[in-house]
Amino acid sequence: MAAVTLRIVPCSNRQEMDKIVEAVKARLAAGERVELETCLHTPKLRSPVYQTARNYGGIIKVVLQLGEIDRKLKIPTYAEDVDQIEVSGNTVVDEDAAEFFRRHEKNLINDPVKVFRDLQQSGHLLRYIPEYKGAIGLDQHSPYHTYSVFDHIMEATAYVAGTNLKMVWSVLLHDIGKGYPGIKQFLGVVVEPYASYSKKDRVVIENGERIREGLDSGESYRVNGEAIPKQYIRTDLVGHFYDHENVGAQLALRILPRIGYTTEFAHEVAALVQLHMTMPRDMDTIAPNVLKKWYAKVGRYASDLMMIRMADDKGK
Structure with a gap:
């Protein structure tokens, strides 16, 4: 039987999809088993390889080689x-x-917040899971969130107390990626040309946190180390956490095996962390075809993701 093993490894070079697919097709046509080492970071990039394998009746195995955290990698x-x-x-x-x-x-399933708060108070939380350090006390600077990142995680986790171990860990880790260095950003758009910046350029405001905390007057915005007068940039100074689900999923794959869980269990949790941002927001008004499209996209994870969404919303 035809078989394709896709080994996803860290790399910085872009790969030409057409050449990869043609190479896979040629080897499958010759009756060879295919083992391909690649850095196809997203399902969209990996999909043509899958389709080619299926066209030849192949089975597909994907091996994820853990390396440095990559905010663009979707596991x-x-x-x-x-x-x-x-x-x-x-x-x-x-x-x-x-x-x-x-x-x-048993206590973790039935009262996860107490277990984690006790760990936090005793100092063992960061001893066991130091990846929470950046999330503790991290203000989200968002009109959609009342709590800091870690407190939000605790509030959301309370909602799934008494369910099962997978659900509890999925919510405990769903936003851990927000505390990873560089994930929180304040974004802006250049409204008039300034120095090397053109109108409509999107920029990261490096002193956004200090402005929100009252430690900077905000008369200028720092972009790539350069002070730009604020009239040249439009921003709402709201905190954004793009790609936190990617980072969180990769962290889950590291944390859970380290504290004694199987790799298979870690992957089940990591998959839910990876996909937890995919669910449409306005469930009361969403068109049925949009919901069906989402359901088809996430497959067997749909019901768990609905529970995580409810917990996420309750914890704000």
Whole structure:
């Protein structure tokens, strides 16, 4: 039987999709098994390879090689047309953390907020899961969120208490990527040409946090280290966390095996973290065809994602 193994590895070079597909097609036509090492970062980029394999009756295995966190990488999930997903990485288990979560599994399911608040108070939370450090106390500077990132996670997690281990961890980790360095950004648009900037250029305002915290007058915006008078940039100074779901999914794949969970369980949680932003927002007014399209896109994850969305909304 024809078979394609797609190994996703970290890389910075863009790859030409047409050449990849033609190479896969040629080898499958010759009756060869295909093992392809690539950095196709998104389902959209990976899809033509899947389609080519299916055209030859092939089975598809995807291997994700964990490397540095890549904010543009969308981890492969079973919402894609694949038969098997494997996560490859060097995990060193923290035996103390693993023992704690094994011993307190029932409590974690039934009252996850108490377990995490107790860990936070004792100092063990950041000992076991240091990836939360950036999320604790992080103001979202958004009209849609009342709580800091970590407190929002706690409020949302309270909503899924008593469900199951996968759901609890999915909500505990759904926004952990927001605390990753560089994810929170304040964006603006150039309204009049200034220096090397053209009208309509999109920019990141590096002193946005300081302005919102009252530590900067805001008379100028710092962009790429350069001070630009504020009249040249339009911005609402709202915090944005683009790609936090990508980062969060990759963090989940590192955190959960380190604290004693299987790679398979970690991937199930990571898939929900990866997909939690895909669900349409206005569920009360959404057109049925849009909802059906989303359902087809996320496949077997749909019901869990609905629960995560409700928890996410309740925790704001």
